[in-house]
Amino acid sequence: MTKPTEIRSHVLANLDHYLAELDKQLTAQGGTVVYLRGADEVADYLELLTREREIPVPGGAESLRRHAERLEPGVEAYLRGESPADPESLELADGALRISAAAFLIADAGAICLTGEHPGGTGPKIQVVVAGIEKVLPRMRDLAVFLPLLPSDTTRFLTGPRRAGELDGPEELCLILVDGGRSELLASPERRDLLRCVRCGACLPGRVGGGGVDCPVGIDTEGLPLRLREEAPLEVGGWKFRLWGYVMRKPRLYEFAGQMLRAFWREEWGLPAPPAKSFRQAWREGKK
Ligand code: SF4
Incomplete structure (x- = not known):
């Protein structure tokens, strides 16, 4: 250790x-x-x-x-x-x-x-x-x-x-x-290790380390961001959240929705602009 x-x-x-x-x-x-x-x-x-x-x-x-x-x-x-x-x-x-x-x-x-x-x-x-x-x-x-x-x-x-x-x-x-x-998380034997994370960013694509897997605190980081995204619970706060939750759980549909969002983004919506690259794009590039 x-x-x-x-x-x-x-x-x-x-x-x-x-x-x-x-x-x-x-x-x-x-x-x-x-x-x-x-x-x-x-x-x-x-x-x-x-x-x-x-x-x-x-x-x-x-x-x-x-x-x-x-x-x-x-x-x-x-x-x-x-x-x-x-x-x-x-x-x-x-x-x-x-x-x-x-x-x-x-x-x-x-x-x-x-x-x-x-x-x-x-x-x-x-x-x-x-x-x-x-x-x-x-x-x-x-x-x-x-x-x-x-x-x-x-x-x-x-x-x-x-x-x-x-x-x-x-x-x-x-x-x-x-x-x-x-x-x-602390009470969950399978997930409590995540709390060791010190947010160095080394395992996250597009950040320092560019998606590398050497975690300094011994967390199994192989595909971790993607794994957590796929395991994310479905929100139940109205149809917009349910629709968003459904899209989040379908990787291809999620990617397509992201492309559409970037293509048709309007500043007057008053929301933060989406990043130039999707998470999956950055992830794929980080793995190369
Ligand atoms: S490499 Fe480990 S400590 Fe760093 S952000 Fe990833 S999980 Fe957290």
Whole structure:
């Protein structure tokens, strides 16, 4: 067993312990820790916070909901290639509130590790960080093992609100720990290994590693994104979801629908434009 696999397996076997340690440390350092069940609850929390603090949100509650979904995609959605490992932070009202996703959480230091482009400076006033419960690592020194695995070379740490005399850091820090189906994954002997994933992207086509299969934490990645996509449960939220679910389960029909979507895409729909290449195209190219 490699060192990263060993550490991640140990974390999963002792998740309650490390989450409690993280909570205790971060709270003692002046931060707030909130436990929520999924992206919907994250969006509700953010909506309430912005309303209470009178922070204007361009695009309103719907934009907060979309951002919450981007920040909290869950391990399986990430491995299906549906979300970036390091989603962009949302900054509101000129630094009044920043909402980011964590790369790792460090239990012994009560610290949050952010990667990617996170502007420095004195702000924001309120920093909210969203993280899946599996992101915790036991010790600060474990970062030396895991940070080099990530594609990003920018790292920032938060250990609580700014203290007297400090020049940088938020005035308030809130960590939202999200379950988002992870407890069920943890209880499943066949699937719990997925929670070892540190989102390095090496197994995802079109990302760093271009679809290679050498997973640093010992997950069987052979065809993993495709496998998870085929196993995705059928949504039952009205005919549009049922139709989408049906199409998702028919690989050829799905590819054809994607081609049609790209060919007839209209900007005025106000939705994110589809990528130039389909997932399957990128996958095939990554395998060559
Ligand atoms: S290679 Fe392993 S750790 Fe990296 S994204 Fe894939 S499953 Fe996750």
